[in-house]
Amino acid sequence: MDINCPSCPDSFTFVGYGFSATFNPVLMAPLPFDLGQLGFPGCTLRASTEFTAMTMLDASGNGTHTFEVPRLLKWCEREISFQSFALSTRSELLISNGLLQTVGS
DSSP states (O other): OEEEOTTSTTOEEEEEEESOSSEETTTTEESSEEGGGGTOTTOEEOSOOSEEEEEEOOTTSEEEOOOOOOSOGGGTTOEEEEEEEEEOTTSOEEEOOOEEEETTO
């Protein structure tokens, strides 16, 4: 997953991922979820975030997060949702669009 955040040079981003694009078990809420109710107006959570990973961004605000799927039959046709979160140089929370991938497609 390539990440591009020009207003976040030399910083880091968090990638949240999980197994649903319709329900977030961390917040116990349906998706998409308006993060304005948590103090982040204009931001929408579109991925379940059971897992998180940190990715460093370079001077241009680019980074890559690699998610390796085990080579097991039970992962075939499983959906995984992703979304990244970063703080800009002005301390604004920036959230990517959600990404939904199906394993094996």
